Amino acid sequence: MNVFDPHIHMTSRTTDDYEAMARSGVRALLEPAFWVGQPRTHVGSFEDYFASLIGWERFRASQFGIRHYCALALNPKEANDPALVDGVFELLPRYLVKEGVLAVGEIGFDDQTPAEEACFERHLELARRFALPILVHTPHRDKKRGTERTLEILRHHGFPPELSLVDHNTEETLPLVLEAGCWAGHSIYPNTKMDESRMATLVKQYGPERILVNSAADWGVSDPLKVPKTVAEMRRVGIAEDDIAKVVWENPFAFFAQSGRLALEEIAPSATVDQRRLWEGNSVLRGQIPRVEGEAEGAVAE
């Protein structure tokens, strides 16, 4: 099963993760700009971070046959630092114009402060200006209320729901998001957020339309193989292959293709992944023997 992980922070992951993801069917992913654990205190740190997401990380992924796309924004947590806000908004247009930047994100609420709301609205203006979809984070604390406020703001601004992917849903928020006409993301986590079995239940209940699944793997306890593992669980409970494919491949592609910057031939799985012939060359192998598909073994969840 081909997988497009629509939310994963590869900056925090190793080449072992890339290798395991490729073996488990991940062909494309989107890395939204977020918090990197340690708060940043300089606008220049964001410039280097954005450069990494459009440069180095894209190249690193390409070595494993994975297409790396990104979404860029000032994340909700750091939107609360007034020393950063104007400087990062000055930078963002210069990066949003670039190839492979498929959305504005992740944006929205964390502590649900006025500063977060102001930044959310500025991001909506940017998304309109660049005709890009948005990837919206929903808060972990007071989640239902935060999701309701998020949807209210989108409605109030007349932002197109079909260009809005509202993420980190639970049993209580999913119906609200679908009802609003938005796409609904689910982050499958080892301990928090959503798990594979609950996710399979939700897909059985609501069907596959506008529903996405991601690993949201980052620098915390998380698992970059959660989407393939959810595929296995959905199969186990008897969800049709076409419906599974819709959730983990077709929906993310259809959502981000609305950017006008994503073509199917870019991510269509090639017959072989051969590290001797790469899109962007290679220098991370550091003396290893290049991997040729078919030689690898130990695939997860396939």
Add this chain to the structure above:
Amino acid sequence: MDLLGTALLRHAASRPAWLMEAASGHAPPERDADMTFGGVPYVVGRAVVSLEGAEIDAARRSGLAWLARPCTVDEVARVVLVRAIAHAADDPFTAVRRLFVRGDNNERAAVLRALPLLRGPERFVPLATEGCRTNVKTVFEAIACENPFPARHLPDAAFFQMVLKAVFVGTPLARIEGLATRTDDELRRMARAYASERAAAGRTIPDDIHMLLEEAS
């Protein structure tokens, strides 16, 4: 209009005013330059550039051998833009380095490809050296391969590091322009040392190291 401009206009998917201006050597306003540069592929497309018979020789003679590798039209448009921006800028180094620093991998490669075409090339030596330090192979190859800039302008230390790095990352040395003219006892010593390190570790010695050792003095 030179070969770059001709190739650009022949393959561009659309030709807005700034593109026609850039093809004739005029830059977009400085405040828009990086936005224009970043959005190039959405304007000109990504068609593969094909050169006609005599153009291939002309490309090789004028420091544009990469045009015949082949390349795509967005890369040509970006090289043309870098040249126009540098020529119009009060401080060309700062203007060109800003495009490099803010660029994605393709933008950075285009900046490095453009270096031999710029006036006062010696002032771009620090940028060429910075380009050699990248870990992204396509960016490295934009300065190291089919590019006359390193052999003409890089000091020995930087040039030799670039050559050894090419061996490390598997970039054929045949792609480095002017390598024979810069190969001396010091570079051969470095090549011998690398061969010795590989042999001591029981590893194979890349063919290109032998080529370097056999390079006539």
